[in-house]
Amino acid sequence: MTTSRGIAGAAALVLALGLGACGADDEPEVAEPTGSTVTVTETVTEEPTESESPTEDETTEESTTDATETVTATTQEPGTAEPTETGEDGDLPAYGTEPVEETGSGDPDALPTTVRFGEHDGYDRVVFDFEGSGVPGYRAEYVDEAVQDGSGLVVEVDGDAILRVRMDGVRYPEQGETYDGGPGVYDPGASEVVEQVRLEGTFEGVALAFIGIDDEERGFRVFTLTDPVRLVVDVATE
Numbered sequence: 232m233t234t235s236r237g238i239a240g241a242a243a244l245v246l247a248l249g250l251g252a253c254g255a256d257d258e259p260e261v262a263e264p265t266g267s268t269v270t271v272t273e274t275v276t277e278e279p280t281e282s283e284s285p286t287e288d289e290t291t292e293e294s295t296t297d298a299t300e301t302v303t304a305t306t307q308e309p310g311t312a313e314p315t316e317t318g319e320d321g322d323l324p325a326y327g328t329e330p331v332e333e334t335g336s337g338d339p340d341a342l343p344t345t346v347r348f349g350e351h352d353g354y355d356r357v358v359f360d361f362e363g364s365g366v367p368g369y370r371a372e373y374v375d376e377a378v379q380d381g382s383g384l385v386v387e388v389d390g391d392a393i394l395r396v397r398m399d400g401v402r403y404p405e406q407g408e409t410y411d412g413g414p415g416v417y418d419p420g421a422s423e424v425v426e427q428v429r430l431e432g433t434f435e436g437v438a439l440a441f442i443g444i445d446d447e448e449r450g451f452r453v454f455t456l457t458d459p460v461r462l463v464v465d466v467a468t469e
Contacts, residue, residue, distance in 0.1 A: 326450030326467050328373065333455070335368030335400040341460055342402050343438045345412030346428050348419035354465040355425040357442055359398065361460040362410055367438075368399040369462060371453045377441040380434040389418075389427035390443020394451060396464060398438045423468045424449060442466070 324331070335341075340363035349356035361367065374395045377388045404410065414432040419425055427443040442464060450467040 323465075324452040324454055326452050326465075328448050328450055330370060330372035331453055332370035333368055333453070335455075336366040337400065338365035339400045339402050339436055340365035341367045341398075341400060342404060342408075342410065343398065343412075343414075343430065343433065344410045346417040346430055346440070348417075348422060348425065348428075350419075350422055351465075353469050354467050355419070355422050357425060357428055357464045357466070359396075359430075359440065359462040359464075360412065361401070361462070363402065363460065365400060365402075366455050366457060366460055367401050367462060369453060369455070370397045370399075371395065371451065371464065373448050374441075377429065379431055380437060380439055386429060386431075386441070388429050388441045388443040390425075391446050392444040392448045394442040394444060394448075394464070394466070396440040396442065396453070396462070398440070398462060400436060401433055401438045402436070403433055424466055 341361040342363050343359060344362055345360040347358045347360065349358070372395055374393050377386045377393050377395070378384070379386060412430075414430050417428045417430065419427075424445045425442060426445050429441045429443075431439040431441075444466060452465045453463065455462050
């Protein structure tokens with residue numbers, strides 16, 4: 232009888248140690264979405280056409296990843312972030328800290344996909360990739376908080392200053408559509424001033440991105456490229 236109780240006690244000790252090893256300190260880390268492959272597996276609410284006016288209920292129910300689709304992600308290596316057709320710096324917009332905006336092509340065919348980074352002499356570069364032929368409009372400005380569209384929730388973004396980039400005229404993913412990236416938090420790995428980018432899901436034809444910047448508000452410039460469609464944000468490091 233004594234031997235049986237000893238064996239039972241040892242088994243209980245082993246079980247307790249096993250449960251302790253699975254505590255909060257050893258929870259698996261969530262893989263970063265940078266360069267991931269996303270597949271939409273459920274029906275996504277379609278945007279109304281020009282001939283249709285959504286009701287108030289339909290408008291409040293429109294969202295992307297949070298409510299109407301399920302995604303699966305597989306981490307891959309991120310690509311480079313250097314556009315090949317920017318020309319000389321003199322051809323690009325000037326740096327500044329005031330809000331900037333530009334109207335898009337008017338064709339809501341751009342699907343936000345990946346976020347990429349590049350570290351260059353005098354600036355850090357963030358590139359938002361799109362699928363489709365439509366060129367999105369944009370408005371970029373510094374904000375005090377990162378606030379989601381629709382829900383109004385404040386979300387966390389690493390950095391002392393937050394640059395919000397609003398991308399207009401973008402579309403929802405189609406059912407069963409596979410693409411790289413998707414909404415999520417992207418970390419550049421090696422960067423001088425850009426600490427993190429958070430890409431939100433599309434809401435009523437608009438996608439928001441928040442760029443966390445180290446130390447203080449810095450000059451930035453924004454421009455778009457085509458073939459393929461990209462939106463580029465350069466943040467000055469000097």
